[in-house]
Amino acid sequence: xxxxxxxxxxxxxxxxxLPTLLWTLLFFVIPMAIVWFYSFGENKGxxxxxxxxxxxxxxxxxxxxxxxxxxxxxxxxxxxxxxCLIIGFPVxxxxxxxxxxxxxxxxxxxxxxxxxxxxxxxxxLMMLLGSQGFANKGLETLWGGASWFKTLVGLQxxxxxxxxxLLFNNFAVVFGLVYVHLPFMVLPLYAALDRLDRSLIEAxxxxxxxxxxxxxxxxxxxxxxxxxxxxxxxxxxxxxxYLTPDLMGGTDxxxxxxxxxxxxxxxxxxxxxxxxxxxxxxxxxxLIALQAMRKKVPEVR
Amino acid sequence: xxxxxxxxxxQIQNVTKRxxxxxxxxNVSLDILAGEFFVLLxxxxxGKTTLLRMIAGFELPTEGTILIDGQDMAGIPPNKRPVNMxxxxxxxxxxxxxxxxxxxxxxxxxxxxxxxxDRVAEALDLVKLGGFEDRMPDQMSGxxxxxxxxxxxxIMRPKVLLLDEPLSALDAKLRAQMQFELAELQxxxxxxxxxxxxxxxxxxxxxxxxxxxxxxxxxxxxxxxDLYEYPANRFVADFVGSVNIFEGKLTLxxxxxxxxxxxxxxKVYLNHGVTGxxxxxxxxxxxxxxxxxxxxxxxxxxxxxAQDAPDGHNFARGCIKGMSYLGDITLYDILLxxxxxxxxxxxxxxxxxxEDFTWDDKVSMHWRxxxxxxxxx
Numbered sequence: 228x229x230x231x232x233x234x235x236x237x238x239x240x241x242x243x244x245l246p247t248l249l250w251t252l253l254f255f256v257i258p259m260a261i262v263w264f265y266s267f268g269e270n271k272g273x274x275x276x277x278x279x280x281x282x283x284x285x286x287x288x289x290x291x292x293x294x295x296x297x298x299x300x301x302x303x304x305x306x307x308x309x310x311c312l313i314i315g316f317p318v319x320x321x322x323x324x325x326x327x328x329x330x331x332x333x334x335x336x337x338x339x340x341x342x343x344x345x346x347x348x349x350x351x352l353m354m355l356l357g358s359q360g361f362a363n364k365g366l367e368t369l370w371g372g373a374s375w376f377k378t379l380v381g382l383q384x385x386x387x388x389x390x391x392x393l394l395f396n397n398f399a400v401v402f403g404l405v406y407v408h409l410p411f412m413v414l415p416l417y418a419a420l421d422r423l424d425r426s427l428i429e430a431x432x433x434x435x436x437x438x439x440x441x442x443x444x445x446x447x448x449x450x451x452x453x454x455x456x457x458x459x460x461x462x463x464x465x466x467x468x469y470l471t472p473d474l475m476g477g478t479d480x481x482x483x484x485x486x487x488x489x490x491x492x493x494x495x496x497x498x499x500x501x502x503x504x505x506x507x508x509x510x511x512x513x514l515i516a517l518q519a520m521r522k523k524v525p526e527v528r
Numbered sequence: 529x530x531x532x533x534x535x536x537x538x539q540i541q542n543v544t545k546r547x548x549x550x551x552x553x554x555n556v557s558l559d560i561l562a563g564e565f566f567v568l569l570x571x572x573x574x575g576k577t578t579l580l581r582m583i584a585g586f587e588l589p590t591e592g593t594i595l596i597d598g599q600d601m602a603g604i605p606p607n608k609r610p611v612n613m614x615x616x617x618x619x620x621x622x623x624x625x626x627x628x629x630x631x632x633x634x635x636x637x638x639x640x641x642x643x644x645x646d647r648v649a650e651a652l653d654l655v656k657l658g659g660f661e662d663r664m665p666d667q668m669s670g671x672x673x674x675x676x677x678x679x680x681x682x683i684m685r686p687k688v689l690l691l692d693e694p695l696s697a698l699d700a701k702l703r704a705q706m707q708f709e710l711a712e713l714q715x716x717x718x719x720x721x722x723x724x725x726x727x728x729x730x731x732x733x734x735x736x737x738x739x740x741x742x743x744x745x746x747x748x749x750x751x752x753x754d755l756y757e758y759p760a761n762r763f764v765a766d767f768v769g770s771v772n773i774f775e776g777k778l779t780l781x782x783x784x785x786x787x788x789x790x791x792x793x794x795k796v797y798l799n800h801g802v803t804g805x806x807x808x809x810x811x812x813x814x815x816x817x818x819x820x821x822x823x824x825x826x827x828x829x830x831x832x833x834a835q836d837a838p839d840g841h842n843f844a845r846g847c848i849k850g851m852s853y854l855g856d857i858t859l860y861d862i863l864l865x866x867x868x869x870x871x872x873x874x875x876x877x878x879x880x881x882x883e884d885f886t887w888d889d890k891v892s893m894h895w896r897x898x899x900x901x902x903x904x905x
Contacts, residue, residue, distance in 0.1 A: 429586055430619035430677075432606045434633035434684065444632075448623045 266501035276497060284502035293486065293503065297510075300483040303397070303472075304465035307404040311412040311461050312454065314405070319416035320446070323423075337413050345407065349474050352403055356393040356475075363390045395477040403471040408464065412457040419453020420446070459518050463511050483507055537562040537688055537720050538583060543592030545578050545744075552578040554744035555592070560688070561737075565714050565721045569731040570741035571767065576724045579741070580690050583722065584613045597687055612681035613690040616697070618673045620665045626652070626676050627661035633684045651679040654713065671702050682717060689714075691723040695730055707733045728768045732756065740764050761905045765813040772814045772870050778902070781806050787841065788812050788902060792868035797841035799897035804904055811903040816873040818899040821860065822892045823885055833894035842897060846870060848889045860885065862893070 266284055268276045287293070322333045340348060355361050367388045374385040393399060423446065431441040447454070469484035476482075483503065490500030536559035545553040552575040560566045568576040581587040582594060585606035594601045596610060612633075621629050630648045639647070652658050655675035665673055674694065681689055694710065695703045711734045714721045725731055731738050732752040740747040740755065740763070747767075748760040759765035762773055776790035786798045788810055796812050804810055822829040833843040849869075850861030853876075860872045872893065874885075885891065 424617060424619065426615040426617050426619035427621060429584075429606070430613070430615055430621070430680075431632070432586075433584060433611075433613045434680065435607045435636045436632075437607055440636065445621060449621075 262501045263505060265498050266505050268498040268501075270496060270498060273495065284499045285506070287499060288502050288506055296481065296483050296486055297506070300466055301510075303401060303404070303482060304462050304468070307401055307408060307465045308412075308458055308462045310401070310405045311409050312458065315409055315412035315416055315457065316454075318409075319413050319420050320442075322413075322417050323420040334417070337410050337417075340407075341410055345470055348407070349403060349470060352406060353394060353475060356399060356402070358390040358392070358394070360393070362393055366391060394475060395480075397476070397480045399475040399477075400472045400480045400482075403475045404465050404468055407468075407471060408461045411461045411464065415453045415456040415460060416450065417453075419450040419456070423449055455518055455521065459514065463514065466511065467507060534561050536560060537597055538722070539593075539595040539598075540579070540583075541593045541595070543579070543582065543589045543594060545575070545582060545587060546590045551744050553582070553589075556741075556744070556746055557592075558739055558746060558749060560720060560722060562720055563718055564736040565711060565734055566723070567731040567735035567738045568722065568724045568741055569728060569735075569738050569768070570726065570747075572726055574741045575744040576726075576741045577692060580613075580692055580722065580724045583688070584611055584690050585609050610687040611690055612684050612686040612688075613692065614674070614677045614681050614694055616693040618670075618677040618697075620673045620676050620680075622665050624665075625661065626657065626663045626665070626668075629665070629676055630679045630683055632680060637684075647683055648679075651683040654682060654717070655679045670697055671706070674698070674706070678713070682713075682719070686719060688720045688722055691721060693724055693726070695725070695727070703730070710734055732768070740767060742767070757901075759813065759901060759903065762811055762813070762903050765901065765903060770816055770871060772816065773903075774812045774814075774868065776810055776812055778802070778804050778806060778808045778810050786902065788900075792864065792866050793870070794844050794866070795841045796900050797837035797897050798900055798902065799836060802902040804902065808904070813901040813903055814870075814895060814899060816859065816871040817857075817875075819870070819872045819893050819895045821872055821874055821885060822894070823889060829892035829894045836897040842895050842900075844870065844893045846891060846893065848885055848887055848891060851885070851887065858885075860891075862891065 264278055265276060267280050267282070268278045269281055269283070271277045318337070322330060322337070325333055353360075357363070367390070370385060370388045378384045393402075427445055427449065428441055431445045432438075436444065467484050468482055469488060472480050472482045473485055473488075476485075484507075487500050487503045487507070490496045490503065494500075538560040540556055540558050540560075543553055543556050544551055554575070556575075556579065568579060570576045578587055582589050583596070583601075585601065585604065601609060621632065624632070627648050630651055631644050634644045634647060648661070649658065652660060655678050657672065657675050657679065660668070660672070660676075665676065668676070674697075691710075695706050698706060707730055710721070710723075714734075723731075723734065732755070735752055737749065737751055738755050739749045742763050748755060748764045750758070750760075755764065755768050759768065759771075765771045765773065772793075774790040774792040774796075776788040776793070776796065778786065779789045780787035780797075781802060781804065783801045785800065786802045788796045788798075790796055790812055793812065793814070796814075802810075820829070820832065822832075830839075830843055833841065836842075844864055846862040846864040848860055849863045852859045855876070857873045857875050860874065862870045862872055864870055870893070
């Protein structure tokens with residue numbers, strides 16, 4: 228076996244893995260370690276940080292203000308994940324059961340946004356949702372039409388159109404995050420559903436179950452590994468989302484990543500920013516550990 | 529089985545199924561009788577599975593009607609049809625225990641807990657899986673999973689049980705055992721079984737009637753022995769069992785006897801009439817096990833042939849060019865003097881029998897006058 232050959236030959240193994248190891252060490256482990264050390268340090272002057280081993284930064288992070296932002300970030304990320312799951316599951320099912328001819332195009336449609344810069348996508352979305360955006364213009368036209376129809380049948384016209392505030396609030400943040408993270412949910416779900424033996428679905432129908440019951444009793448349980456993967460892969464980046472709440476959120480919609488950014492930039496408090504960052508990382512570790520510990524669902528053959 | 533009422537439970541009337549331009553099933557009409565073990569036999573891609581899936585409701589006929597117990601199935605989805613299916617892959621739900629798998633349909637139908645438990649136990653006993661209730665499918669062998677699939681369908685007490693290649697995934701020994709068990713089970717529960725298979729042994733051993741399907745059409749519909757001994761055409765003769773087929777001309781055609789002159793095989797005499805005009809081009813099919821081998825010389829063979837055929841008929845000479853020893857029988861590949869090849873099989877009646885003939889031996893052969901089959905198409 229080729230695989231065993233390179234495992235047996237230590238030098239080949241080293242040659243293959245060393246560059247990756249060095250890369251990870253230099254550009255991931257060392258910077259993370261520096262940030263980790265910062266989180267136990269104190270600011271001394273503008274650029275100087277003393278590693279004093281203090282826990283003051285972590286203590287400050289447990290203040291109500293920061294805990295509430297952590298809590299809110301979790302709530303937003305959880306809501307985004309849930310909405311992604313509710314929208315993504317039928318989408319993944321539709322792709323799975325689409326004809327061979329259509330499937331690659333549908334998958335392309337899901338993946339296409341990935342190939343566009345996040346900033347550009349976010350601005351495009353903002354143009355859509357702004358007070359002069361397409362959404363509001365469309366609603367205004369409908370409003371005008373309804374008003375005209377009312378006068379036509381001899382009623383008072385509707386009051387003047389007021390644009391709906393679709394941007395710079397929590398709705399905009401959730402909307403934007405769902406938009407950005409939907410592909411993360413759809414792709415693992417599709418992968419799980421695609422592996423599903425179609426005859427299991429047919430067997431369920433054959434035994435008298437309708438489509439809804441077949442989905443709830445057969446498809447969802449067997450797609451559970453994909454659902455868990457999709458939830459994790461959506462929840463974790465949504466939790467650390469920075470750009471979307473920054474651009475689309477209002478003053479009350481900041482998430483934890485925005486607070487961290489402010490510590491490193493405006494507040495110039497790197498030790499506190501580092502502490503907040505690591506609390507976020509620990510939280511994600513816990514999530515991943517929980518996923519690893521979950522009851523193993525038998526693989527679909 | 530013989531005392532079962534012979535009314536059709538499934539009526540397939542002029543059913544055609546086209547995928548794009550290809551007709552997978554082409555104007556098929558057949559009746560499946562209540563209580564019989566019906567087999568759809570054919571090579572892969574012949575449309576037999578499509579036909580089965582149309583009965584189950586997973587495919588819809590492009591044209592034609594399917595009636596189950598007199599009721600038109602058009603527009604009736606699979607979950608509302610009085611049939612159940614055992615899938616080729618068994619489709620046992622991997623996330624449910626054996627008991628939950630078997631109980632699935634009953635629970636959907638709203639049957640109460642106590643009755644579900646009793647019927648699950650009963651169904652598992654029927655397929656000899658009593659005590660396996662709490663097993664998970666991944667702890668079971670392929671044969672056991674198949675029994676779970678069988679129990680899961682039988683518990684629904686369907687009017688018809690459909691089986692898609694039920695034995696194809698089992699090893700040879702288990703397959704032979706399951707052939708018997710399926711036939712026995714069918715006899716026991718009295719439900720009509722409709723099985724799809726490409727394996728002629730399977731079909732012959734289990735079926736009460738077999739429909740041979742070729743290119744989407746029914747080639748012949750008959751009982752196992754009729755199918756084997758009286759194939760209606762070359763496709764059936766060749767597909768069911770192995771056979772030697774020779775082209776020839778009908779030279780004698782009377783109500784009680786017939787003769788065919790085959791350039792490859794020689795003069796063939798039959799002690800019964802055939803349907804076909806005098807001088808017609810026909811084919812003669814001769815099964816390998818119906819040919820007697822003689823060694824050496826030919827006197828004995830000629831005398832044996834002459835017992836029920838005129839001189840010079842039903843007799844051939846050749847040379848053994850190949851042998852394959854299969855344990856119970858030995859197959860001989862014989863080069864005839866005409867240059868044609870003939871396959872002959874011979875039971876190994878004694879433990880040293882196979883030493884009688886060997887490569888390059890000159891042999892003569894004869895067959896009885898009721899052995900050849902004359903085919904028109």
